[in-house]
Amino acid sequence: MIDHVHDLHSVRAATDRLLSAVAKLDNASLAEPSRLPGWTRGHILAHLARNADALVNVFEGRPMYASAEARDADIERDAGRTLEEQLTDVRDSADRWQAVTEVPADWSRTVELRNGVTDSAARVPFRRLVEVELHHVDLGIGYELADLPAEFTAREIEFLAERWSGRPEVPPVALVAADGGRWHTGSAEGTQVTVRGTSADILGWLAGRGDKGAALTVDGGTLPALPPL
Missing domain, CATH: 3.30.1050.20 (Nonspecific Lipid-transfer Protein; Chain A)
Incomplete structure (x- = not known):
């Protein structure tokens, strides 16, 4: 059974783990390749921030992304930022997403995600948890699949x-x-x-x-x- 309240707490805990780990890096480390082909660690952090904002769009009834091209362009634009900028953006975007989830709403409603995929609102927090946990592993900074809860x-x-x-x-x-x-x-x-x-x-x-x-x-x-x- 999906428990969106439990999952939202898990998202917060996973985000805090990721931010604490990334805070130990430096600007040069963010420019190094991640475990995802073609992406640096900065690309992953930019993606996580923009994904949080995209889920705000979903919960407020807007398209998740303006287009696939806009999504990719935003990630590329933000990938090269400093450590301080990346940390602030990931933290602030996560806070915006959490704030939207605290607005009274029908969690059984169907929402539309990327590429026409639909799901119940109650399942979206777990989808966000997947993004945070697996991309933490993808950073290649010591958090491995075996470390996942x-x-x-x-x-x-x-x-x-x-x-x-x-x-x-x-x-x-x-x-x-x-x-x-x-x-x-x-x-x-x-x-x-x-x-x-x-x-x-x-x-x-x-x-x-x-x-x-x-x-x-x-x-x-x-x-x-x-x-x-």
């Missing part, structure tokens, strides 16, 4: 397993985590493979992070290729 990891695995469920290009897959978690994804037809490993490694494979599944073991075949997120 266990509750978050299990929920994100479930979310991504659902995303790839029913996709004909992905064979049936049983996901078995060393801590006891079990999920299914992929097509309903074909020969099932069983993928085993830590929850962190399973998440890394599903989300295209970390070693992208290299540490996983597969019974009944080879590790399937997943479509891009």
Whole structure:
């Protein structure tokens, strides 16, 4: 069951962790490559700030972004800023998003996100949590998939397993985590493979992070290729 109040608290805690970690960097570190191809750490921080403002737009009934081109241009514009500017922007934009969520509203309503994707308002805080947590890992500054809160990891695995469920290009897959978690994804037809490993490694494979599944073991075949997120 989705609990948006709980998720909003988790977003705040995750944002505080990220800001504390980034505050230990310097301007030169922000210009270095992140773990995302083509993006520096500054690009990631700019994206997080603009994503928070985009969610304000969503909750206030405006398009999430003016256009895909405008979104990319805003990130590129803000990527090269100083550490102080980046920290202030990420913090202030997060505060703006939190403020909008505190306005009395119908959390069961449907909202429109990017590229025509719709979801219930109550699920949006978890979507923001995904942005903050995974991009913290993407910064490559010591916060790894294994450091993510266990509750978050299990929920994100479930979310991504659902995303790839029913996709004909992905064979049936049983996901078995060393801590006891079990999920299914992929097509309903074909020969099932069983993928085993830590929850962190399973998440890394599903989300295209970390070693992208290299540490996983597969019974009944080879590790399937997943479509891009």
